[in-house]
């Protein structure tokens with residue numbers, strides 16, 4: 460999660476006049492019977508988003524703690540980056556699929572086309588080619604902005620792209636990479652509830668219990684609400700489909716995934732009326748991490764549901780017995796470790812690390828309340844002052860030292876002990892992933908003993924409540940333009 464540089468404002472400056480009354484102020488507590496008044500949210504034109512177009516141009520207030528927003532009163536659209544290519548062309552749609560192509564930032568009207576379409580970016584804009592009744596057809600859109608492609612038949616039908624079926628409207632966005640070269644980003648824009656089943660599909664095993672799916676649905680929705688609020692006006696997508704945000708199938712999902720999303724529709728995790736960025740990972744190893752240590756130092760992460768309390772170090776999380784990631788062991792040679800440390804030192808212009816010499820000593824400097832290392836001290840031969848690196852940084856250095864083989868050969872988490880020897884380092888670790896918030900294997904082991912999704916959420920986000928931000932989508936859908 461790369462939200463470190465956000466500046467979140469004072470939550471007190473919100474406009475009290477923006478109350479939406481037609482929303483059911485239903486709230487239920489995950490762990491305690493306490494009911495808190497449901498915070499109202501911005502009136503920033505989100506209602507328009509149900510029309511299937513992203514909220515790019517609307518004049519919206521930008522102040523407010525957008526990393527931990529108030530729950531939106533309308534189901535938001537999310538923008539998921541699914542691909543990036545350095546090629547100038549993209550092929551979309553399946554044979555005979557009716558597509559509608561527009562250039563949202565221009566005056567030009569849209570154009571109907573038949574799949575598959577071949578879209579080529581050139582210096583003046585876009586050219587689109589397809590075949591109709593055996594003949595070639597084409598159209599052009601002039602301008603610098605993105606091109607949007609929607610299925611004319613059914614928004615939920617999906618559009619094929621390189622063997623995947625992607626739901627929502629697909630935008631092809633011209634960008635410049637860090638070297639100044641032209642590239643194209645593919646971004647799907649779709650309703651939150653339409654997006655989430657494809658997340659569950661990739662994040663959980665198909666055989667896992669419905670309660671695990673439901674807890675994961677609430678966590679994934681809360682996380683997505685926070686990411687969207689933060690990125691809405693900062694870049695052209697809210698999340699990527701992958702490890703940097705949440706995995707996403709593109710829309711294809713099983714009955715279990717769809718049911719879990721439907722039965723928790725609109726529900727988000729709240730802490731003091733604002734949405735919790737509900738981070739989650741595969742297995743905490745029985746030693747959960749604080750978000751402030753493992754995700755980012757942004758103060759928004761210093762809230763009770765994301766901090767491991769000294770008294771509640773995770774009592775025998777189910778992942779310590781029911782997960783293939785309970786304990787793992789790897790080793791890294793001394794030379795490989797030295798080279799990885801030096802390379803990292805050069806990358807961040809840290810002279811001590813760039814010139815570090817062996818033998819190297821790596822020791823845990825601080826641990827959190829669960830006993831998980833927060834950071835390490837690294838001392839090379841003859842260095843008077845050790846270098847301090849966060850546990851997650853040491854994890855990525857160790858991964859580099861291992862030469863990036865399969866994930867099984869690398870450090871699965873930043874929760875490990877390092878022991879040096881003549882041959883190198885023995886690394887004994889626990890868990891898989893960053894270890895903050897919901898532990899997926901732990902959630903499943905709770906579900907197997909009959910726990911509900913609320914009980915699971917209460918355990919992994921202590922003190923958070925669950926509130927209904929928007930109603931299940933029984934409303935009439937507005938027409939996509």
Ligand SMILES: [Zn+2]
Nearest residue numbers: 743776778898
């Ligand atoms: Zn766990």
